[in-house]
Amino acid sequence: MNFVHKFFILFVTLLLTHVAFLAHHGSAHSTLEETSPSEGERLTESPTTLEFWFQDPVVLHAESIQLNSQSGTKIELEDTRIDPDDKTHIIGNLNEELLPGRYTAKISVVALDGDVLEEKLNFQVGGKAKKQPQTEFEIIQNYPEDGEITGGSPQKIELWFNQPADITAIGVFDDRQESINIKEPVMDSEDPNHVIIEFNEELPKGTYQVTWYARPVASEDVSLPDAIDVFYFAVDEFTPIQQPNEGEPVGFAWFASMGLKQTGYWFFFIGIMALFGVAFFHTVIHKEITLLKRNPLSLLLLLSVFTGMVFVLMAQKSELESLSLTQFLSLKFVWIPLVQIGLLLLGVFLPKVRLFFFAATLLLIPFITGHAPYPRYGGYFSVFMNALHLLASSIWIGGLLAILTFPKKEEMKKFLRTTLPAFSNWAFVSLMVIIVTGLYMTIKYVPSYTIESFWESEWGKAIILKMALTLAVLVIGFLQRRLIKKLTEKAFSKVLNRLRVEIIYAALLLLFASVLVVSTPGSAEQGVYPATVEKENIKVNVSFSPLKLGLNVLTMDFEGESIEDVDVTLSMPPNYQVNYKAFQVEEGVFKLTGNLLHAAGTMNMKVKAEKSSGEEVEFAFRVVIPGEMRLNE
Template sequence: MLLKKSLNIVMFLFILHFIIPTTTGYTHSTLEKTHPVDREKVTESPSTIELWFEDPVVLHADSITLLANNGSKIELNQTNVDAGDKTHIITSIPEELPSGKYKVNINVIALDGFVIQEKIGFEVIKEKATQKKEEKLKIVKYSPDDGEIVTGSPQKLNLWFNQPAEITAIGLFDNLQQPIFLSEPMVNTEDPNHIIVEIGEELSKGTYQVTWYAHPVGADINEPDILDVFYFAVDEFTPIQQLNKGEPTNPFWFKSAGLKQLGYWVVFIGISLLFGGTFLVSIIARQSDSKKWFRITSILLLVVIIGEAIILILQKQELENLSLRQFLSVKFVWIPILQIVLITFGLIYSKIRLFFFGVTLLLIPFITGHASYPRYGGYLTILVSALHLFAASIWIGGLFGLITLPKKEEMKEWLNDVIPKYSRWALISTTVLIATGIFMTYSYIPSFSTGSFVKSEWGKAILIKSVLTLMVIILGYLQRKTIKRLTSKAFSTIIRRSRVEMIYGLLILLFASLLVVSTPSAAEQGVYPISKQDQDRELNVNFSPLYPGLNVLTMEFGTKDIEKVEVTLSMPPNYNVTYNAFKVKDNVFKITGNLLHAAGTMAMQVKVIETNGEAEVFDYRIVIPGEMRLNE
């Protein structure tokens, strides 16, 4: 009865996956930089197309394609990985490109098997190469200045440009983002580059934001306006706040769940039961090959084939431009096929079956999950992940064997010999699972908050796995107590509990497959110095909150001899903003506003100018939590 209920639960989960639409993981690597830069206008035909990723990627024949504006494909030389930098991808353009707009389609495979698709565009403008380049409109200075704390309410805003300009829109907002009345912008009759905007009311204490749009006088109406934002404060610095902020609702199920994740789950079940069950038969029970286990392993081979087929069909859809030969040459395709061949050999050669099944299990971390990423530890994390898989397989495969293999005439032998031995192996496996799980969690997300962890799909899957593991530990404790007083009745109790534990095991594998398709960095948040030198400097940096939206950046220096601090925040492909920080104390500087505008990895450079005129630069990497990660 209990086994029937278990199968019903598993069948329900299968149906649930089929009604969930297939989705692609949002982030599996980051396109850090490109040449040419996206939307760049170049006066000469580029000789190469170059891409820099955060992690190494796997290439195929159509990893980079170049299209003219009319859609025609331009032939490129072979795409290669830079021998000195595995994250740098290069392809050369054999012929000079005529003037016109071009689009680069990027299709590479991340180290966890997911296809990364990006697009960049550039324009070749040869006929304008000899013409004098028009100077772009840019702001020269403000009054009140960006980052200035003024005494008393100012009566006007002053903006100086590098050329005559027209303000098309300007707004002044207080720290609650309420608008302040402004008069129409006026051009200074003595200086056409200087624009004055009168403030129509008295400003209270606090921080203010100025947002403006402008274009050069006489500019083409089709040219977009320039947008900029600066901040000043009256008497004291206060954070910019948002009123009536609603809490985002999280979906009940995992957005990243889908058919591919279902495929991983089926593969995990099949390979884990194959190795673990065979381990129970040959190492723990020390039995010769049985017809019953052969039939079971044959069925499990079919399960693995179904799971791999789901994954490969979806992979082919994502790489639809590849020929069959090119598709089969990708390691994320030929390794699953190799796994099926190894399992087949294991069925044929029973004496070394465990070896073939073990190699099949060992190959999983090289093509599945996040362990293969160098930023997560590379080979060390692959080794730990393999230990995790072997421990899980011995535990859950052994359970499967306990439920399916014993015959009535073997009952006494299993009671006295096999079950106590398995119990010891299960205890070792559980210990290894916990230790390796903790290691991998901190390897994938070295810094996080409770909020960032719980809100992310990756963190939720870890928490659910942890709860299920705790329930397994409790069941295991009860099992070990029962084993000490083995009787025929106790055997029935052990098998009944084993079936319940088997359900937990299948669910743990389910959430393990969800970890494969979800993103660890969605749970991570942190501010990391780029170099060891930056770590040793006397500067404490804190974002409150470290989440997309309105933030306050606080920088506390170990020295008080600081005159000015400039902060530049940048994120691929083209986000780059510089702020002047407010000096709130001798050694404390702050910035407020929409600083972290999207989840993802952002670069921050802090330029410090001391009172003696010397300048120093601090570089940081900021990881902002969230599922929808910009350009990753």
């Protein structure tokens, strides 16, 4: 059985193993940050445009914005375009005035890595406005105050509103999230805006959470939702709120993003990189151009490229099923792969310029796959580093295949004396380039992380497995170089056996590379940026513990500065925002505790510090929470 047949059996075995463990891929993460109109907004008159801002530049297609009335009637837009001054901003012009009623805009754009991002925007035009109370219902004051550390156990909770209030529900919970026994709320007979809730027991030391629901007594509109608020206080000392019973961890797939698109990229990478690498070996290293038209290996690799392209396009068409074939083919993520197929075919039939066509095909990959094109991941320089990574990987992988399919008996001496040592040098340089460019992209994509956040993410696991395989290849390469220096025909079979092992590692490396393309680097990232800020001669160090979804402790250390109060605002696009008042645990040190980080993704944080002089200083931070299901990325 010749090597091509053995390679085909190996390839099919890896494919079947891969397909057996495929898991369903979750929906693409959202990158929508702002809209105009805003979600749920009631407009007094018809808008002239619909506008959307994304975190990164996006690609439009003919059905990117679809506007429908509440009856399902489609409203035609005059045109949809990208703002030439801001590639993250898309604008849809209305060519007619909207009648009073409710409308839904469906947004579908393509991210720079080919993922389809879909969102919805609901708004209303005109209509009879709901009757609102003369004064908006709100709380004015509460005791204990938010962020207050009381001396000893308080006897009661007091709430002051701007009008008489009905407390529909209230709960008090200790730092173990256990309920505290309280009496029924009572309205103050002398002040109907004042509500008193007494405790049935003395409170031990520690932090407490109060959650209440209320509505104005005089409200006649039963459809209005209750007002809700949460505040925290502590008795004698601040303590973190804990999660007493976390339960058993829920099982999860190692690589949930494995699917049709990822499998397509795997085939695509194997075929294109091996074709270029084999051509490079014969043209530059062995310096003898071979015929590919009837070569079984080249036909197998071309089939791999074509199969991968079909899989990827099938996955993308299913995500954009509303587009006509003409509209679909106009997307660069569709026509560029078709151009790549054409370049490969030209390379097969034009041997003198084959290497040029294969190289062009290879270098187009970073522009339509992966995360390098995103500005936040490095943009053009990361594309350049990704291209180097692909070139070096292709030279190594293609050389392995070329050697295993190459030597003719009559050319064995020449091959042993010149070609194999030359490839060994190229392979060594290629591996160094692979390691350097791989480390650069890893650090650029995930600048801050913990071992736990890295390993729990799909992206991090794929990187770790790639690193392990690369280390194994380095060890084999070191042994190969020692053997090649004193190579004899007898030792040649040992070299070939090791090359076959490297081929298996190469196929697995490309498998994990295809996982990286469809997974999210941000799922492994964990950190606060910047961790330290200095402004107006005040320096603050910020840290979250454990910086995960759910319960956290936020510490803000002003390094002994005389700070009276600290307010914290946490927000996440497009419309989530909460405010807290921090506990002062010692001079210049303030803390918050509770369910501060509600979702994986990037959260904006503003810290407003009030000095003893009454002057306020505001600090801005970006908090990245690890996790796969990211809300705004």
